[in-house]
Amino acid sequence: MAITPDTRETLVLGIETSCDETAAAVVARSPAGHGRILANVVRAQWEQHRRYGGVVPEIAARAHVECLDEIVRQAMGAAAIGFADLAAVAVTAGPGLIGGLLVGVTTAKALAMAHGLALVAVNHLEAHALTVGLTEGLRPPYLLLLVSGGHTQLLLVRDVGRYRRLGTTIDDALGEAFDKTAKLLGLGLPGGPAVERSAVAGRPERFALPRPMLGRPEPHFSFAGLKTAVRHQAQALAPLAEQDIADLCAAFEVAAAESVADRVRAAVATAAAELEPRRHLVVAGGVAANRRLRAALAEVAASAGYALNVPPPALCTDNAAMVAWAGAERLARGWTDGLDVPARARWPLDPDAAPALGFGRLGAKA
Ligand code: KG4
Numbered sequence: 464m465a466i467t468p469d470t471r472e473t474l475v476l477g478i479e480t481s482c483d484e485t486a487a488a489v490v491a492r493s494p495a496g497h498g499r500i501l502a503n504v505v506r507a508q509w510e511q512h513r514r515y516g517g518v519v520p521e522i523a524a525r526a527h528v529e530c531l532d533e534i535v536r537q538a539m540g541a542a543a544i545g546f547a548d549l550a551a552v553a554v555t556a557g558p559g560l561i562g563g564l565l566v567g568v569t570t571a572k573a574l575a576m577a578h579g580l581a582l583v584a585v586n587h588l589e590a591h592a593l594t595v596g597l598t599e600g601l602r603p604p605y606l607l608l609l610v611s612g613g614h615t616q617l618l619l620v621r622d623v624g625r626y627r628r629l630g631t632t633i634d635d636a637l638g639e640a641f642d643k644t645a646k647l648l649g650l651g652l653p654g655g656p657a658v659e660r661s662a663v664a665g666r667p668e669r670f671a672l673p674r675p676m677l678g679r680p681e682p683h684f685s686f687a688g689l690k691t692a693v694r695h696q697a698q699a700l701a702p703l704a705e706q707d708i709a710d711l712c713a714a715f716e717v718a719a720a721e722s723v724a725d726r727v728r729a730a731v732a733t734a735a736a737e738l739e740p741r742r743h744l745v746v747a748g749g750v751a752a753n754r755r756l757r758a759a760l761a762e763v764a765a766s767a768g769y770a771l772n773v774p775p776p777a778l779c780t781d782n783a784a785m786v787a788w789a790g791a792e793r794l795a796r797g798w799t800d801g802l803d804v805p806a807r808a809r810w811p812l813d814p815d816a817a818p819a820l821g822f823g824r825l826g827a828k829a
């Protein structure tokens with residue numbers, strides 16, 4: 464059934480191509496700042512990447528080129544609107560895989576130019592960070608845990624456009640650790656859900672895996688050592704029976720959840736002073752779908768006097784509704800971009816944040 468647009472609402476088309484999902488969505492924002500989704504189309508590319516065991520940037524970019532026009536058409540059709548009804552086109556301009564970003568940004572620029580629309584370049588992390596505004600009407604400030612395939616960060620969301628990074632990962636992102644664990648145990652892609660499914664039948668106490676960074680005062684993360692510990696256990700047991708895999712998945716999941724819970728515990732005290740009197744812990748990104756992690760975070764939130772807000776799983780993983788919403792929020796503040804706005808592979812939300820422990824030539828990955 465078509466939804467009739469309210470003429471006082473601002474309609475924004477969102478485009479997302481930063482990794483391996485091609486997505487387009489239409490979101491409406493009322494003058495009072497309420498949002499609703501008119502259309503939300505996501506096409507995952509797992510089939511194209513499966514035989515390589517991970518996302519191949521060139522294949523991702525080509526897949527975006529091949530289907531983005533069609534995905535935009537589908538979103539506009541599902542929203543039952545024409546381009547003349549839109550106020551703006553919002554597009555993820557970074558951070559992410561540069562080939563895919565260029566596909567999205569170029570398409571958004573062409574649409575903006577052809578239809579006389581405002582253009583809003585959206586930071587993918589900001590889109591994740593603001594999703595609770597769309598789903599629950601929750602406004603900053605709040606503490607955000609962003610856990611995805613590419614990012615693991617704790618951020619103080621002070622306002623739209625104002626972020627302070629409290630913690631980041633010094634090696635792998637949490638989703639990446641799930642994906643690599645799945646790969647080394649011979650489970651399919653996407654890895655996170657595969658590990659979670661296998662872990663249901665597992666006995667986590669069978670293996671003593673490390674809890675990285677436990678007790679450190681700075682709320683940074685590390686998962687590479689945990690992943691390596693799983694590999695050593697797997698090598699020692701090879702060939703693996705199904706029960707071995709389930710036990711390793713469960714042990715990995717418990718260790719990861721405990722490590723993250725400990726890191727969030729380290730951040731809640733710092734954040735509380737800025738958040739009073741409304742303490743909210745928001746979790747976003749694909750790994751937020753993980754039930755064991757959610758349960759661990761619910762405990763941390765409850766004991767620290769925080770409310771826990773997690774968007775529904777379909778809006779935790781990459782989608783364009785969050786991009787359209789972040790675009791609508793920026794547009795409402797008069798923040799638009801010129802047709803010369805670049806795509807950026809790296810684009811930190813808090814450019815002032817010091818590199819975490821100075822790992823590697825470029826500092827921490829995030
Ligand atoms: O936010 P997202 O869709 O894409 C990025 O921006 O990276 O997150 C994808 C990540 C993948 O690493 C995937 O394995 C992980 O989220 N993931 C999960 C679960 N569902 C997705 N990890 C653990 N448990 C899950 N249920």
Ligand code: ZN
Pocket residue numbers: 587591611748749780781
């Ligand atoms: Zn993401």
